[in-house]
Amino acid sequence: MSKSTSVNIVNLSRRQLLKASAGAGLLFSLKCRLAHAATETAQKSELNLFVNLYSDNQLEILCNRSEMGQGIRVSFAQIIADEMYADWQYVSVQQSIGDKRTGNQNTDGSRSIRLYYNKLRLLGASALYMLKAAAAQLWQVPVTQLTAQKHYIIDTRTGRKAAFGELAELAAKQSIPDEKSLTLKSKEQFEYIGKGITSIDFNPMVNGRAEFGQDVMLPNMLYACLKRSPVLSSEIEAYDDSECKKINGVKQVLTLGSGAFPAHFNPLPAVAVLAEHTWAAIKGVRALKVDWKQTDYHGYHSDTDLHYKTKNLTALNAKQRAQKKPDTPLPNDLNQFSATYVLPYLAHAPMEPPAASAVFHSESNLEIWACVQSPQAVQQKAAQITGLDEKNIRVNVTFLGGAFGRKAQPDFVMEAVILARQTGQPVKVIWQREDDIQHDYYHAASITKHTARYQHQRIHEWQAETCFTPIPSLFNINKTHPSGGEMQDLIRHNYAIDSQKTLSFPYPAQTRIAWLRSVANIQHGFSIGCFMDEMAHQMQIDPVEHWQHLLAKNDQNKGLNAALKQVYQSSGWSQKSHLPAGEALGIALHHSFASDIAVVSHVSVKDNKLLVKKVYISAHVGTWVNEDRVTAQMEGSVIFGLSIALFNKISFKDGAVEQSNFNDYQVVRINQAPEIHVDLVPSEAQPGGVGEPGLPPVAPSIVNAIFAATGQRHRQLPLNQFYQV
């Protein structure tokens, strides 16, 4: 997930990052009463933008990336605390407001640790250096004579020591060290990095004290619910709010938004009901009567359209996207096999529906609280909408009650901003679940056709053809072919197949399309994962053996080979023939977000009842920071992937989404959840992505297991159209 609007960290000098920020106000203490444990009287000293040390030893570490369940806050703290030789009992985390000085805050693309691992280590080492320099000044000894241990600087010659807190004020006055003078720990010295340290956020979470976007309360606040345009680009024709205004607590009814392209992060055309509390706003919206203008998009029926495009794919305008030419001519007499995979639109459905609060403190001073993945994108868009200077727009990031890519699009925040300006009062916009399901930025439906030409258990030629609406259509409706980034992980020139060709076909946007956990890898991982299993069957070899042929000894496939080896062992793949009738294992592999994942699913199909009994996931993700949170992300990816495999489908009829809540957009519940076995494969490599790469192999491994169990091959999801689940 990358975005044109993102601010790149490389544009920010390390010097800026290391420099103590000027003036107060950078560090915003979340209103969730998570505030640091420092005593009232303790004096705060800023050692750099990410490190605050108090005279009572409390160490406050800044997290500039959004917390949506991946454990980034604890992970950031682990990295800095480790390099500082800090004592964990003093560590707390502050959530950064939207602030360019902290670097890239766009929490997407499984990039937080990848972008910040080395930088945070340097920030920790820099803070430690300044503490040592302070002690050196105090004791009039050379810095080289000093060492650090558990929140103390120790003089190795005399044994005297000073606590970090005692040195904090003097440390903040030291000059910022040059990067070259910093020494980072060796892996053997790590005390926190790599360990499964318990998140500092669990306590408020289990006590209902963690503040999410939905939980923000401001004095004199209006609660807003909106009735939004159900069809792309359809504007308000007329509306009747006479019944709505009779409802107790309803204060105002306003209109906002526009149907004009590009969809971008603009609010949809809508009628807003502002009320004294959420319930009145909900009832008010129900009582509204709105007529919407007819558009060309009213004719869209997704099932019909997907069916038509699947049948007539090659009649569409093809673009060749990549080619690998064979070194030697292909053998004659090759066999040929094709299969086409079709996946539906998907919604994010985070447990917390989008919500945002906004208040204008003055004409030119706006403050926002929201569950957003990219607070700087909020600043930019709000500045564009209001004409305010970005620096006069303060964006406070709450906890995100799940996001999965949805909360990277701050359309819901813009609604709050516009309504706060229109009313002159603080406004909280609350999305109901129906709003979330029916007005999402969806994952695109896709059609992918694979064709292989093969002989003697080897594929010699592979053609991949794909068709789905690109995410750039959000910013330019005329973009109809998948972008380069969206094609990237369909192109597998590192597989031992001599001749390869990749084509794309246009799918014009019919709705807002954006990033969903693992993005285009959902369809790429599914279609490749299923097709290679089908090819193994065609060539009459074991799927694992086929994968070994494909990966060969190529260095680029080192991670996938390691993950494959691990999952083969953990799942007992070699013993799979001993499983009872109706039960089988299926395998799939996928590389994405710089990580390599192999998944084996154990399914049972009896009397048309499908049960996923156990899932084995082996992850080669490079160096990891928090072992437990990485494991949790793999567990979560399995459940998310299972929801896609079993249940998830968004369909459009007359241009509007047919599903509305968890009754018709089902997600996996505990009674459908398999046992999950996670292996993290040790690696010395730089950190890879963690939040997303676990997802793509899950669904194909299940479909492949069903084939092994029953001989039934499914090339469409969700599976609840075929089985009782």
Add this chain to the structure above:
Amino acid sequence: MAIYELSVNQRTHSVDVDPDMPVLWVLRDVLGLTGTKFGCGKGLCGACTVLFNGHAVRSCSLPVAAVQNGELITIEEVDKISQYQTQAIPIKQAWIEHKVPQCGYCQPGQIMSAVALLKNNDKLDRKQIIQQMSGNICRCGTYQRIEKAILSVAKGASDDE
């Protein structure tokens, strides 16, 4: 509008609201108890689970008029109220020990369902836990850990596996 005397966490609150206002919005918007979460508004996801007279109920679908004569308990205080402490204190601890939460949004509802489950049946097996907890959705996928956390508290539980 009407005045309702509500017992929430063993304190009486007088609220002036429409009789059809769900308890969820009374707790969140009127009393400021935002630990109880809004997830679906239809009793489908369990994020809004509270205890009413000792039973787990979906507060998004329970009108305020229906809870006048009874006791509501929420996530913020459940472990501080004597009749639920035996279950709630160890459950909250188990949630942390088993590192259950990811985003944390559904967990108050999960915990309230688990407390009610243990309160009403201390001899639980795996099957019962799964059956009883199936009304609470976790989109992050923390189910395996929820199950283990509850099993760890249901001491003397027969694990039928």
